[in-house]
Amino acid sequence: MDFSSYISSIWTIILTLTTVGYGDFYPRTFIGRLIIFIVCIWGMCIVSIMVVSLHSILIMGKQELKVKINNPPADIIAK
Secondary structure, three states, X not given: OOOOOHHHHHHHHHHHXXXXXXXXXXXXXXXXXXXXXXXXXXXXXXXXXXXXXXHHHHHHHHHHHHHHHHOOOHXXXXX
């Protein structure tokens, strides 16, 4: 990577933060880097939404289990 300019340094930081990394092929033009930047941010948003959704599902499951244990159905209490 070329660290001779400020833009190139920022580009390297963006790649590091989004953990994309590149091998042999990478964008060299400003437009190419802009497109990849948008795709990287979009990918981070998608992964974040999936993680938050999974966390909410797991937390909801634990809370529902606590409610069932603390408040058993009426037919069990009647026996």
